[in-house]
Amino acid sequence: MKTIKVMMRFPASQTDKPVTSYLVRDYNLVFNILQAQIHPGMRGELTMELTGSEEDLANGIAFLRGEHIEVVVVSRSIVWDCDSCVHCGACTAVCPSAALSLGSDGLLSFDESKCVLCELCVKSCPLSVMAVNYTEN
Amino acid sequence: MTRTFDEINDKIRRGQVAVFTAEEAVEMARECGVSEAARKIDVVTCATFGPMCSSGAFINFGHSDPRIRMTEITLNNVPASGGLAAVDTYMGATEQSRTEGMSYGGAHVIEDLIAGRPVTLRASSPGTDCYPRRSLEATLTLAELNQAYLYNPRNGYQNYPAATNSSGRALYTYMGTLLPDYGNVTYSTSGELSPLLKDPELRTIGIGTRVFLAGAQGYVAWQGTQYTRGHDAYEDGDDFNGATLAVIGDMKRMNPRYIRAAVFPRYGVTMFVGLGIPIPVLDEDLMDRLSRSNERIFTQLVDYSTGRLSRPTLGRVSYAQLRSGSINLAGRVVPTAPLSSLYMAREIAALLKQDVSRGEFLLQEPVEMLPVSHPMNPMAGVKEERLP
Ligand code: SF4
Ligand code: SF4
Numbered sequence: 009m010k011t012i013k014v015m016m017r018f019p020a021s022q023t024d025k026p027v028t029s030y031l032v033r034d035y036n037l038v039f040n041i042l043q044a045q046i047h048p049g050m051r052g053e054l055t056m057e058l059t060g061s062e063e064d065l066a067n068g069i070a071f072l073r074g075e076h077i078e079v080v081v082v083s084r085s086i087v088w089d090c091d092s093c094v095h096c097g098a099c100t101a102v103c104p105s106a107a108l109s110l111g112s113d114g115l116l117s118f119d120e121s122k123c124v125l126c127e128l129c130v131k132s133c134p135l136s137v138m139a140v141n142y143t144e145n
Numbered sequence: 146m147t148r149t150f151d152e153i154n155d156k157i158r159r160g161q162v163a164v165f166t167a168e169e170a171v172e173m174a175r176e177c178g179v180s181e182a183a184r185k186i187d188v189v190t191c192a193t194f195g196p197m198c199s200s201g202a203f204i205n206f207g208h209s210d211p212r213i214r215m216t217e218i219t220l221n222n223v224p225a226s227g228g229l230a231a232v233d234t235y236m237g238a239t240e241q242s243r244t245e246g247m248s249y250g251g252a253h254v255i256e257d258l259i260a261g262r263p264v265t266l267r268a269s270s271p272g273t274d275c276y277p278r279r280s281l282e283a284t285l286t287l288a289e290l291n292q293a294y295l296y297n298p299r300n301g302y303q304n305y306p307a308a309t310n311s312s313g314r315a316l317y318t319y320m321g322t323l324l325p326d327y328g329n330v331t332y333s334t335s336g337e338l339s340p341l342l343k344d345p346e347l348r349t350i351g352i353g354t355r356v357f358l359a360g361a362q363g364y365v366a367w368q369g370t371q372y373t374r375g376h377d378a379y380e381d382g383d384d385f386n387g388a389t390l391a392v393i394g395d396m397k398r399m400n401p402r403y404i405r406a407a408v409f410p411r412y413g414v415t416m417f418v419g420l421g422i423p424i425p426v427l428d429e430d431l432m433d434r435l436s437r438s439n440e441r442i443f444t445q446l447v448d449y450s451t452g453r454l455s456r457p458t459l460g461r462v463s464y465a466q467l468r469s470g471s472i473n474l475a476g477r478v479v480p481t482a483p484l485s486s487l488y489m490a491r492e493i494a495a496l497l498k499q500d501v502s503r504g505e506f507l508l509q510e511p512v513e514m515l516p517v518s519h520p521m522n523p524m525a526g527v528k529e530e531r532l533p
Contacts (some may be wrong), residue, residue, distance in 0.1 A: 022223070096320075096484055097486070098484050101323075101324075101481075101484075114491060134196065134407035134408055134409050134484075135434045
């Protein structure tokens with residue numbers, strides 16, 4: 009089993025098709041919607057996690073592309089808006105991997121290589137300066 | 146060696162004053178001793194930049210034509226008090242938006258105003274003979290308001306217990322996210338930089354003291370709400386805890402860098418307020434207090450797992466231990482994290498030092514001292530309720 013993140017761009021003609029239910033029914037994939045912007049009859053964008061075997065994932069993506077849906081495998085990362093940060097340290101209280109830490113100068117530092125993408129900091133920062141970012145692979 | 150406020154202000158005017166930040170003063174006393182430090186230092190600047198829920202703004206909008214006596218008021222859809230005169234209001238920092246819930250609140254309205262961003266006022270009224278108008282909508286900026294001043298009923302907490310959580314589930318509190326099973330410890334003062342910890346007997350801080358409030362020169366207006374002295378259960382020996390300050394300052398002179406709206410998840414809206422206070426070194430005794438470092442300043446560690454009024458305390462920790470990043474608790478090493486920004490507190494202390502040194506900030510002797518003894522009582526006349 010493997011989990012990947014995909015961003016799908018739907019053409020206007022496809023926004024009312026229940027493609028996600030085909031992924032479940034025909035390709036044994038489990039999905040988890042992360043971000044959705046779909047308006048029936050217009051272009052839409054959907055970012056979701058898909059879990060399944062390598063083979064099912066490949067077949068599911070091939071199916072989507074056959075439906076004229078643009079599919080990009082994306083990676084998730086955490087971004088820190090340093091300029092808006094007040095270096096309070098509240099995020100360091102929940103970070104399980106010490107990716108976030110306060111230096112002796114009182115400044116927050118973010119070591120992305122240690123980040124385990126748990127998103128706890130995103131939920132705990134009182135100024136909403138930690139965010140999840142999805143980028144195309 | 147003694148000094149008076151007047152002597153120090155004379156030195157400030159002549160450009161001959163020796164000003165140190167609280168951290169620098171601690172260092173100086175460590176190097177050359179308290180007596181020598183008292184001789185060398187005239188003023189010590191203290192500061193804090195932390196979440197302070199008990200904050201808010203008084204605003205006067207000016208009259209509309211025809212006049213209205215506003216009874217229902219919102220600013221950017223956040224309700225403000227309709228319980229004052231015609232076009233006056235109080236916008237409380239923790240008030241939440243009617244449309245956006247806790248992601249936008251009174252603190253954000255205040256921050257938007259200070260940053261110069263336009264804010265939408267909506268008001269309604271039953272109408273009276275002298276105030277016939279029944280509703281209005283207006284877009285306003287801070288510069289267009291007659292008066293806009295912060296009046297924060299409780300800021301500058303002398304000391305505040307550190308928080309942890311012995312329960313099996315995460316708690317979302319004004320002390321941040323407390324992870325289950327003693328997963329972390331949070332604390333919220335600037336320790337050795339914190340004004341009321343450096344003049345713990347409030348010898349120089351009282352009504353009328355001039356302070357740095359979010360970039361403006363403001364004043365201590367009164368004792369803060371829940372001000373307690375001499376009656377505090379935690380007060381043992383050198384631990385001082387319960388004093389608070391009500392502070393006032395002109396929003397038109399504030400800087401948005403030193404006041405920031407914040408949201409604690411699943412708790413609500415609050416506001417980071419930058420507060421700085423210069424403390425005059427009146428004598429060696431005060432210098433001795435000012436020289437106390439984080440190793441010598443303590444707070445209680447409190448377990449937030451109960452919803453009851455009285456929470457169990459788990460002991461006493463120093464700010465040096467809290468600052469180190471972890472403490473030993475229940476036989477484990479538990480990570481510690483602050484909620485108030487040391488970085489910003491240092492910046493404010495340095496800025497205040499600069500203002501005093503340049504003669505732009507004179508010290509104001511209190512016109513009245515705050516009480517040396519004051520109790521804090523629980524609510525009267527209310528029945529105890531069982532927790533679910
Ligand atoms: S909680 Fe937010 S504002 Fe505070 S240090 Fe972390 S990222 Fe910065
Ligand atoms: S996502 Fe998790 S691991 Fe990464 S920085 Fe945030 S809290 Fe730390």
